Amino acid sequence: MNFDQKTPIYQQLADSIRQDILTGSLAAETAIPSVRQISVEYGLNPQTVLNATQILIQEGLLEKRRGLGMFVQKSARKQLNQSASERFKTETIQALVQEAQMLSISRDDLIELIHSKYGEEI
Numbered sequence: 001m002n003f004d005q006k007t008p009i010y011q012q013l014a015d016s017i018r019q020d021i022l023t024g025s026l027a028a029e030t031a032i033p034s035v036r037q038i039s040v041e042y043g044l045n046p047q048t049v050l051n052a053t054q055i056l057i058q059e060g061l062l063e064k065r066r067g068l069g070m071f072v073q074k075s076a077r078k079q080l081n082q083s084a085s086e087r088f089k090t091e092t093i094q095a096l097v098q099e100a101q102m103l104s105i106s107r108d109d110l111i112e113l114i115h116s117k118y119g120e121e122i
Helices: 009-023 035-042 046-058 076-102 107-118
Strands: 062-065 069-072
Touching: 009 046, 009 076, 035 046, 046 062, 076 107
Parallel strands: none
Antiparallel strands: 062 069
8 A cells, every 4th residue: 555645644544445345355244454464564553543443433334343353344335335426426527517618528528428438448
């Protein structure tokens, strides 16, 4: 994992775990590596890792099981998919339409571009 300097590391780590859940790399009911394992693997302070996992616990994506570790919640992927879908619809599409308007791309041309690209591998 490559951490950037703009965003706090604990947020980047939480985002990475979210992405792993969303893509299915971390399936429901799967144990995630321990705080200690993640700290050693990425050379991070254990408190940084703990901060990231606490956020995900508060969001309902992870659950702590006493003596067993942390596990991905059953509904985590569905929850992330719903929020990512909403964000895509409100933020990404809005930005796409605004940029198309700025570039004088007509609505029909934009729709045609989307249709033509939708089936292509990107």
